[in-house]
Amino acid sequence: MSILPCLAFAVTPTTFPDAAASDPAKLGWMVGSPPPPERTVRFADGSYFQFPAMRWSVSNFRQLMPTVNVSRGLGEPVALESALRQDIDALSFTPLGAQQSMTWEQSLAATYTDGIVVLHRGKLVYERYFGVLGPQGQHAAMSVTKSVVGTLGATLVAEGQIDDNKRVVEYVPELAGSAFGNATVRQVLDMTTGLKFSEDYADPKADVWAHGRAGSPLPFAKDYTGPRSYFEYLQTVQPQGEHGAAFAYKTVNTDVLGWIIARATGRNVAQLLSERIWSRLGAEQDGYFTVDSIGTPFAGGGLNTGLRDLARFGEMLRNDGRFNGQQIVPKAVIDDIRRGGDKQAFAKAGYDLLKGWSYRSMWWVTDKEGGAFMARGVYGQRIYVDPKAELVIVRYASHPVAANAANDPVTLPAFEALARYLSR
């Protein structure tokens, strides 16, 4: 988004008010004309990403910064068939490492959920909204964006428009001098590039800060001499280690994929997502991407959508790419994701809670039988597609801690418990 969320994150305290106490609707952020100063969220001072103000911001990014539309087209939305169930709230499970069980309903507050939709066998069985999010609203997908962009990239590979064995430099000559130049497109798609790029938010010298600064839509300081767009930043990323050896989750890979897609198709990721997917899903709402100062959509994390539309996207994937009477994504793409990526490469990244998982085309592939896969965004964003359980779960959230390790101990067993429960 910009450097500011990272700055804000670095100084956030380690204990936080709970979901009820930090409810952005109850706190009244940006309510009033004008809102009271202590409830005013401004982009330029960085306050917008401090908890709990960020609980308002994640549903209102377009009010803070420039964005580009992802049009749903002009046609009729296609309704999700409703078969709501009242029994899910009472479902009980035990969080990882916990002594006591928790209900599904309790898990929503524990994960600071802003909205959650569950589709089972294609029908809407569960839907809840909290705080300032409703069915008519668009929430930040954060790094769920990566999986959406990865799906576009894998589609172009399946169609032969992009050759994932080719070197990145063949699509983007400007990256010749960077770490990306001699990586293959597949290594970018699977994030096994060897990059000198730290995403450690707690480190004020982490590269992710410079990345955000380059991508900021705000004017650059007079004495600023660094890169002034995402594209300029990517050219500065240096190698570290060898490509293909280990999975290393780095946002810049997705920005490079966005660049490759733009060069291969003449469309940026916002345009392509609209043309290829959003306008064919029967979506209810347009989505949008945040953009940098030259209009580049932030492929690594800038997507915002309606929650039900994200569910339509997930359901399309669950149905082998077919939805709304059309083959939207080739079945081969879904098959490939479900088979997963290089598990040994993944293991080297050391995710304690994700043992046996892998990463493929910017999707997190679980160790579950049947190839359940997941999109994961900081602060708790998720798409969970479980083909075997005929289940799709999409969640938007505003957890005070960015890292998903903070909510996985609740999220992972909750989703698995629901899959088991609905499959009984």
Add this chain to the structure above:
Amino acid sequence: MSILPCLAFAVTPTTFPDAAASDPAKLGWMVGSPPPPERTVRFADGSYFQFPAMRWSVSNFRQLMPTVNVSRGLGEPVALESALRQDIDALSFTPLGAQQSMTWEQSLAATYTDGIVVLHRGKLVYERYFGVLGPQGQHAAMSVTKSVVGTLGATLVAEGQIDDNKRVVEYVPELAGSAFGNATVRQVLDMTTGLKFSEDYADPKADVWAHGRAGSPLPFAKDYTGPRSYFEYLQTVQPQGEHGAAFAYKTVNTDVLGWIIARATGRNVAQLLSERIWSRLGAEQDGYFTVDSIGTPFAGGGLNTGLRDLARFGEMLRNDGRFNGQQIVPKAVIDDIRRGGDKQAFAKAGYDLLKGWSYRSMWWVTDKEGGAFMARGVYGQRIYVDPKAELVIVRYASHPVAANAANDPVTLPAFEALARYLSR
């Protein structure tokens, strides 16, 4: 929007490339990844509002600055019934002050039209797009926004939620020390307030600059001590002359109306426009408002919409406020606008081309029999509602000259010729 368009306008040359030579699609603004530097439009440097770059910008404001959604709701769009006519292009008329006639088709280029839709007896008889605007896109309405906000204000008056005889200070106590405090709401609605506020773009000391600076979403300079939002700015406007004596077109009146509406309803104009009108029109697309740094929609000129949706809005007005099976705006509001405002007060403003017209509830009311009325925005934006001719014309444009006096000699006779032609 901000001070920047005004700055840009002040330095624009007096001759310009024609519509074809300045076509933003042909010029390729913001095409490429990245676009070439000479075709890159940036917000922060003000280049976005220099002609011909502004021909791209007016269809892409959300890519340049923060905005707030005007939701169409989640339902099905209601199609406009199509009865396209091929004969309109050849319609001939004589521009004011011209020796030679011009065809309707020629008038589109002469006015740098980006898109135009004509509804006759409720059917779509004409629709054209140029440059970077299409049916699926949102264009700046500029001061057409005022008429939309005026319609909301007049609706609240008709419903008794706002008393237009009351003083502004009764709704917005903060305006007590400004020129607005002792004006009536009606004087604000009809722009007969006596204000020390110059909108002369050619004058670098004009107040409109300070207004734009206060409303800019960009960070304020360290040494800046002025107002930091539209609301703060409005409190600084001082009186000049007496209220009620003369029509004087000043954008700040609409910003004050927006504030009054917010206080009366608890909704800002973006929320209220969505709830009251946009979500009931069967609109195809969401609209949006640009916002200042504290999220205030720019009531005086910040609306952007799809062109067909603006046509739906116009058609609703033509039908006495009834559209899509619902009474959306009270008939009394339309009746009142059609009766017009104070013609003597209007005459004092000295519009040579608009003799006999008046201004009512932020609509320009013509001298035509039957009370045809018009919304007018700089650079050529228009809604023309002619109840007698059963005609609605909506036009989005990017004329190089802001003042409508530059396109009225073509626009006014063109619209009247079409009204006569279709009424034969």
